Amino acid sequence: xxxxxxxxxxxxxxxxxxxxxxxxxxxxxxxxxxxxxxxxxxxxxxxxxxxxxxxxxxxxxxxxxxxxxxxxxxxxxxxxxxxxxxxxxxxxxxxxxxxxxxxxxxxxxxxxxxxxxxxxxxxxxxxxxxxxxxxxxxxxxxxxxxxxxxxxxxxxxxxxxxxxxxxxxxxxxxxxxxxxxxxxxxxxx
Amino acid sequence: xxxxxxxxxxxxxxxxxxxxxxxxxxxxxxxxxxxxxxxxxxxxxxxxxxxxxxxxxxxxxxxxxxxxxxxxxxxxxxxxxxxxxxxxxxxxxxxxxxxxxxxxxxxxxxxxxxxxxxxxxxxxxxxxxxxxxxxxxxxxxxxxxxxxxxxxxxxxxxxxxxxxxxxxxxxxxxxxxxxxxxxxxxxxx
Numbered sequence: 001x002x003x004x005x006x007x008x009x010x011x012x013x014x015x016x017x018x019x020x021x022x023x024x025x026x027x028x029x030x031x032x033x034x035x036x037x038x039x040x041x042x043x044x045x046x047x048x049x050x051x052x053x054x055x056x057x058x059x060x061x062x063x064x065x066x067x068x069x070x071x072x073x074x075x076x077x078x079x080x081x082x083x084x085x086x087x088x089x090x091x092x093x094x095x096x097x098x099x100x101x102x103x104x105x106x107x108x109x110x111x112x113x114x115x116x117x118x119x120x121x122x123x124x125x126x127x128x129x130x131x132x133x134x135x136x137x138x139x140x141x142x143x144x145x146x147x148x149x150x151x152x153x154x155x156x157x158x159x160x161x162x163x164x165x166x167x168x169x170x171x172x173x174x175x176x177x178x179x180x181x182x183x184x185x186x187x188x189x
Numbered sequence: 190x191x192x193x194x195x196x197x198x199x200x201x202x203x204x205x206x207x208x209x210x211x212x213x214x215x216x217x218x219x220x221x222x223x224x225x226x227x228x229x230x231x232x233x234x235x236x237x238x239x240x241x242x243x244x245x246x247x248x249x250x251x252x253x254x255x256x257x258x259x260x261x262x263x264x265x266x267x268x269x270x271x272x273x274x275x276x277x278x279x280x281x282x283x284x285x286x287x288x289x290x291x292x293x294x295x296x297x298x299x300x301x302x303x304x305x306x307x308x309x310x311x312x313x314x315x316x317x318x319x320x321x322x323x324x325x326x327x328x329x330x331x332x333x334x335x336x337x338x339x340x341x342x343x344x345x346x347x348x349x350x351x352x353x354x355x356x357x358x359x360x361x362x363x364x365x366x367x368x369x370x371x372x373x374x375x376x377x378x
Contacts, residue, residue, distance in 0.1 A: 002192065002193050003191065003192060003193070004191050004192070004193045004196045004315060004316075004319045005222075005316075005319060007193045008222055008225055008312070008315075008316070009225065011225075011227075013227050024376075024378075028371070031371045031373070032371055033194075033197055034371075035368055035369070035371050036197055036198065036200075036368065037311070038200075038202050038314070038325075038326060040328045041271065042366055042367070044368065044369050046372070047372045047373075047374050048371060048372065048373050048374065049373070049374050049375050049376075049377075050373065050375070050376045050377065051377045052376075052377065052378045053377050053378065056377060078300075079298070079299075079300050080300065082230065105374065109268070110268075111267075111268050111269065112303075112328060113303070114301075114302070114303045114304050114307065115303050115304070115307040115310075115351065115352070118303065118304040118305075118307035118308055118311075119307055119308075119310070119311045121304075121308070122226070122307075122308045122311035122312065123197070123311070125227070126193060126197075126315070127193075127194075127197070130193045130194060136227075137227060139229045139301060152377075153375060153377065154374040154375025154377075155374065156374070162304065163304070177231055178231070179224055179225065179233065180224070180233050182217070182220045182221055182223075182224050182237060183235070183236045183237065184220070184236075184237050184238070184239065185236050185237065185238050185294065185343040185344065185345070186238050186239070186342060186343025187213075187238075187239045187241075188238075188239065188240045188241065188242050188245060188341075188342065188343075189213075189241045189242065
């Protein structure tokens with residue numbers, strides 16, 4: 001059990017993991033915690049996919065990288081262009097060879113889009129940290145479009161990946177990353 | 190200080206508040222905690238507006254209700270139509286007469302949209318709960334379009350409200366709301 005204000009500071013994005021499997025029951029507990037997130041109209045739009053197969057993760061990483069590079073070629077001024085170089089490196093795995101990958105998925109018809117699943121992802125990352133695990137939301141890993149691959153991982157038609165989250169036991173805890181001071185646009189007392 | 194797994198269960202959406210002001214320093218601490226959320230490329234796109242004036246909140250509520258009703262008239266099959274009746278009630282204040290309202294705002298150019306600010310909103314709601322406060326993300330309160338009003342609350346051009354969150358000391362803690370069992374689309378070991 002971990003105090004929340006301690007957890008707030010301890011949760012870091014983890015990209016290096018021990019060679020130690022995450023117990024399936026622990027993943028299920030974390031997913032159950034994630035379902036406690038609030039959602040618009042209590043819709044609870046979140047669905048989950050659990051991937052523990054590293055070969056498949058590598059395939060999903062390659063697919064996402066390929067699609068992002070196609071997007072950059074079409075739109076060279078994209079704000080994502082800072083990732084161009086790393087995505088061109090064939091050795092780079094967007095999922096960092098993690099032992100487990102969880103996709104949080106919603107229907108494209110859900111309104112408002114993304115925010116409910118993002119809240120569930122926040123719950124997921126806190127619950128995992130409280131259980132001694134490390135996580136990282138891999139935005140670059142959401143660009144899976146090949147119908148065969150979408151079918152293989154069980155994403156129904158009309159659904160999108162909101163949050164790909166890697167999970168595992170951290171090799172080490174990185175030091176705190178730079179934070180800007182809060183930007184308060186206006187206070188109206 | 191509150192254990193996280195306790196906090197997970199205790200955080201409820203609060204819509205009834207005591208007549209007790211929230212100390213500005215506490216709001217600033219909660220905002221500082223919110224800025225510890227992870228974000229794509231560590232962009233930290235969140236900006237904050239703090240409103241403590243109930244007359245202004247009522248005006249913002251009326252503006253949002255009016256715009257939502259215009260939208261429903263244009264798109265009668267909108268998934269938001271379940272709110273139609275309540276929005277037509279002039280006495281209904283979407284912000285529930287809370288003592289404080291915080292908007293989390295981002296640039297419309299930020300990519301990916303919404304999710305980073307949604308994570309910050311999750312941090313905000315946990316941090317507030319850990320400090321004995323209650324919150325509710327008011328999705329219906331984000332539809333402010335009148336340029337004069339946007340200027341009055343300090344939203345720069347090219348920015349949107351992702352999360353309007355009401356904050357105050359709860360009158361009572363509602364019982365736990367219905368949760369579906371986790372929907373796992375696929376497990377690939």
